[in-house]
Amino acid sequence: MFLVYKPEGQPEPTRWRYNPRKLMSVEREDLERRTGKNFSDFTTAVLQGNSLCRRALLYTFLRRDHPRTKFDDVDFAWDELTLEYSKQELRDMREKVAEGTHGAERAAALEQIDADIEDAFDDTEAEGKASLPIAD
Numbered sequence: 001m002f003l004v005y006k007p008e009g010q011p012e013p014t015r016w017r018y019n020p021r022k023l024m025s026v027e028r029e030d031l032e033r034r035t036g037k038n039f040s041d042f043t044t045a046v047l048q049g050n051s052l053c054r055r056a057l058l059y060t061f062l063r064r065d066h067p068r069t070k071f072d073d074v075d076f077a078w079d080e081l082t083l084e085y086s087k088q089e090l091r092d093m094r095e096k097v098a099e100g101t102h103g104a105e106r107a108a109a110l111e112q113i114d115a116d117i118e119d120a121f122d123d124t125e126a127e128g129k130a131s132l133p134i135a136d
Helices: 025-035 039-048 051-065 087-100 103-119
Strands: 002-005 014-017 081-084
Touching: 002 051, 025 039, 025 051, 039 051, 087 103
Parallel strands: none
Antiparallel strands: 002 014, 002 081
């Protein structure tokens, strides 16, 4: 999964690979302090669209590139920050849907996933099976 930031006026988005299991412990602890959520709840809240959690996550990635970034300076329009699945993650989802659904529901779901795969970022650096970005 990718955290994608495209502020107004920026021609190309900035894309960071988001894998909660790969965040450093100091980053996870900072996210917990800033959001008041344990890390497992934080990762779920990010996927569910929690604004504070997404802001804290963006701050974490911006700070990697710009260490002097302050949390209070991180502000974005809702449509400037998105989470996107990689092609491989979508292929894995497609496989599960194909195995677990039937009939019209299956056809509609596969059609949507196939369209999403066409538009997804080509994650050629992925290794092994992708998993949902939720910390256990």
